Amino acid sequence: xxxxxxxxxxxxxxxxxxxxxxxxxxxxxxxxxxxxxxxxxxxxxxxxxxxxxxxxxxxxxxxxxxxxxxxxxxxxxxxxxxxxxxxxxxxxxxxxxxxxxxxxxxxxxxxxxxxxxxxxxxxxxxxxxxxxxxxxxxxxxxxxxxxxxxxxxxxxxxxxxxxxxxxxxxxxxxxxxxxxxxxxxxxxxxxxxxxxxxxxxxxxxxxxxxxxxxxxxxxxxxxxxxxxxxxxxxxxxxxxxxxxxxxxxxxxxxxxxxxxxxxxxxxxxxxxxxxxxxxxxxxxxxxxxxxxxxxxxxxxxxxxxxxxx
Amino acid sequence: xxxxxxxxxxxxxxxxxxxxxxxxxxxxxxxxxxxxxxxxxxxxxxxxxxxxxxxxxxxxxxxxxxxxxxxxxxxxxxxxxxxxxxxxxxxxxxxxxxxxxxxxxxxxxxxxxxxxxxxxxxxxxxxxxxxxxxxxxxxxxxxxxxxxxxxxxxxxxxxxxxxxxxxxxxxxxxxxxxxxxxxxxxxxxxxxxxxxxxxxxxxxxxxxxxxxxxxxxxxxxxxxxxxxxxxxxxxxxx
Numbered sequence: 001x002x003x004x005x006x007x008x009x010x011x012x013x014x015x016x017x018x019x020x021x022x023x024x025x026x027x028x029x030x031x032x033x034x035x036x037x038x039x040x041x042x043x044x045x046x047x048x049x050x051x052x053x054x055x056x057x058x059x060x061x062x063x064x065x066x067x068x069x070x071x072x073x074x075x076x077x078x079x080x081x082x083x084x085x086x087x088x089x090x091x092x093x094x095x096x097x098x099x100x101x102x103x104x105x106x107x108x109x110x111x112x113x114x115x116x117x118x119x120x121x122x123x124x125x126x127x128x129x130x131x132x133x134x135x136x137x138x139x140x141x142x143x144x145x146x147x148x149x150x151x152x153x154x155x156x157x158x159x160x161x162x163x164x165x166x167x168x169x170x171x172x173x174x175x176x177x178x179x180x181x182x183x184x185x186x187x188x189x190x191x192x193x194x195x196x197x198x199x200x201x202x203x204x205x206x207x208x209x210x211x212x213x214x215x216x217x218x219x220x221x222x223x224x225x226x227x228x229x230x231x232x233x234x235x236x237x238x239x240x241x242x243x244x245x246x247x248x249x250x251x252x253x254x255x256x257x258x259x260x261x262x263x264x265x266x267x268x269x270x271x272x273x274x275x276x277x278x279x280x281x282x283x284x285x286x287x288x289x290x291x292x293x294x295x296x297x298x299x300x301x302x303x304x305x306x307x308x309x
Numbered sequence: 310x311x312x313x314x315x316x317x318x319x320x321x322x323x324x325x326x327x328x329x330x331x332x333x334x335x336x337x338x339x340x341x342x343x344x345x346x347x348x349x350x351x352x353x354x355x356x357x358x359x360x361x362x363x364x365x366x367x368x369x370x371x372x373x374x375x376x377x378x379x380x381x382x383x384x385x386x387x388x389x390x391x392x393x394x395x396x397x398x399x400x401x402x403x404x405x406x407x408x409x410x411x412x413x414x415x416x417x418x419x420x421x422x423x424x425x426x427x428x429x430x431x432x433x434x435x436x437x438x439x440x441x442x443x444x445x446x447x448x449x450x451x452x453x454x455x456x457x458x459x460x461x462x463x464x465x466x467x468x469x470x471x472x473x474x475x476x477x478x479x480x481x482x483x484x485x486x487x488x489x490x491x492x493x494x495x496x497x498x499x500x501x502x503x504x505x506x507x508x509x510x511x512x513x514x515x516x517x518x519x520x521x522x523x524x525x526x527x528x529x530x531x532x533x534x535x536x537x538x539x540x541x542x543x544x545x546x547x
Contacts, residue, residue, distance in 0.1 A: 025361055140455055
């Protein structure tokens, strides 16, 4: 039985490799963070390439990739950030289906674009779901493989492959879409935009910000012109969506990302449009961000072709 | 209830994947009760694309999948529920809340900040404990980590502010005070609240059919126990 189950071993885990899916929804009112893939479009693409449904768990690979050894024959695909890939001695590429034989190694080399890649295996990775999701939330130690980032020696299995692999004719297009060194993202007005001076809001829309080193899956701390909030403002905590642009008392800016807390008490001037959250997921510390105001209609239209539908 | 009427509310978009229903922005059991009531009713509906309904102190945030959801459908439902719960005849939640009693071993190694809180309150440690245990607390919302309940209101006399330097390691079950709020850390984590005791009861336990002990709207009372009882509860649990 067990020998028939597709599986692989992590020989080198890379910088930060975690199991992720579409997120742990439905429990935020109990304080459970959503987590899930930072670039949901790439996660979905990797799954589609191997014939999985979007909810199937993939490996999120961050900045420095892993080396994996296949214990059985497996159909896999890597989407998102572009890495130089080798399947044993053969150069292979991202955004395409790979057929690995037992004993073969997939080694991630130099990264040439983007920040996060997603490795899907036909059948999906089968770590035990926690509250309906396999996503790893490192801070609460939930999901994934015992709530942890993957380490050398870890073994992962995949479920039975059911779906039919899909061709991804636009692979080249996705590679071109990856941000190089920074990105302009569309934002909608946040729930507290009205509490800020218009001149301050202009500043957010005209300045260039840089992602600070301590940024992580929880949020991006930005360097750039401070956004002074109203004096003596004290807000009651409220639900926190992904992409919320929060202003600290110091005027500092934090963008809420996948592992955000379920609620926050900092005022929020803007919220990044869903279509551009995946773009943020492909940015790394040191990359720049510019905010461009848009309306609900533009945000809605941007969903078409975002890879999220 | 404070009898303030009418109950105003405002519905707005929060980005393109959330709707925000905001009641009067103040820390008030009646305001919060309306949030809890709306959130519970909305969770009972099966609306396409709705992923999460999160009640907070004075707001309800509805998270949805912008590809699948019909925003107008959710807005209409939210307006209806907000108007319903704003009716003068509806007192608070409209149903009895659960009361949960949590045994707490106060002071010593289990409550390392009890002495500091006593200094803040200019009273004995015993009086801090008495003032903390003698009132029922409302669970306003959960957040920060799985099962962490923000409860209030703490007696103003013992409402010590957060520690200036947060602890890196707060043990699970630690009972803390932060100004007028009190809470229990469900799992080991960093934290800045003043720790006055510890409960052997697990607030979050994946092994239970219902992993979360508390929900927004619940009422919590703390019962002082000694070290021996603490050990008994802890042993009995496993």
